[in-house]
Amino acid sequence: EVQLVESGGGLVQRGGSLRLSCAASGFSFANFWMTWVRQAPGKGLEWVANIKQDGGEKYYVDSVEGRFTISRDNAKNSLYLQMNSLRVEDTAMYYCARGKYDNDPWGQGTLVTVSS
Amino acid sequence: QSALTQPPSASGSPGQSVTISCTGTSSDVGGYNYVSWYQHHPGKAPKLMIYEVIKRPSGVPDRFSGSKSGNTASLTVSGLQAEDEADYYCSSYAGSNERVFGGGTKLTVL
Numbered sequence: 001e002v003q004l005v006e007s008g009g010g011l012v013q014r015g016g017s018l019r020l021s022c023a024a025s026g027f028s029f030a031n032f033w034m035t036w037v038r039q040a041p042g043k044g045l046e047w048v049a050n051i052k053q054d055g056g057e058k059y060y061v062d063s064v065e066g067r068f069t070i071s072r073d074n075a076k077n078s079l080y081l082q083m084n085s086l087r088v089e090d091t092a093m094y095y096c097a098r099g100k101y102d103n104d105p106w107g108q109g110t111l112v113t114v115s116s
Numbered sequence: 117q118s119a120l121t122q123p124p125s126a127s128g129s130p131g132q133s134v135t136i137s138c139t140g141t142s143s144d145v146g147g148y149n150y151v152s153w154y155q156h157h158p159g160k161a162p163k164l165m166i167y168e169v170i171k172r173p174s175g176v177p178d179r180f181s182g183s184k185s186g187n188t189a190s191l192t193v194s195g196l197q198a199e200d201e202a203d204y205y206c207s208s209y210a211g212s213n214e215r216v217f218g219g220g221t222k223l224t225v226l
Contacts, residue, residue: 095162
């Protein structure tokens with residue numbers, strides 16, 4: 001079964017850092033672009049970042065550029081999102097998903113709450 | 117990177133058809149055939165329903181169909197069923213390796 005499981009969310013103060021992880025199973029992880037998408041409370045989905053199969057290309061939404069870093073470890077079938085200088089507006093459910101132009105499947109998400 | 121425009125809500129009775137629109141610009145929806153649609157039941161993982169404007173992943177009922185005209189994409193759900201009640205989001209490639217999502221549409225089955 002193709003599966004993505006996120007972890008690493010939690011409560012953090014403004015200006016703090018968190019590292020999210022996404023464990024992939026059931027498919028050849030190294031063959032796919034991977035993406036992070038978030039959903040703030042009561043809001044819609046927002047594309048955050050994506051990364052090429054070999055990690056050689058990474059792209060970010062403007063609002064996280066310079067603060068967040070997407071990475072992957074193909075040997076561990078894992079995707080990461082290092083989040084620094086967190087802002088209250090970064091509070092959201094963070095989902096990892098397979099694919100670049102469209103995403104399938106998605107994980108269940110991990111909740112990040114940034115307090116002021 | 118402006119969000120795509122979707123109606124906040126849509127509704128229909130069981131068996132009816134409903135269409136959800138997704139309006140962007142020539143820089144995203146109108147410029148690329150990389151429009152996708154996602155079904156999201158709260159508390160669950162979003163699910164891909166349509167990709168590349170009109171394609172349906174295996175396992176998605178053929179009651180779901182996609183289309184595009186100019187800068188507006190549409191998702192049509194035919195033969196509405198109770199389990200179709202969910203939030204639906206469109207997404208498009210926006211060039212320069214960026215993606216954009218719509219604000220979401222809450223579909224209610226009356």
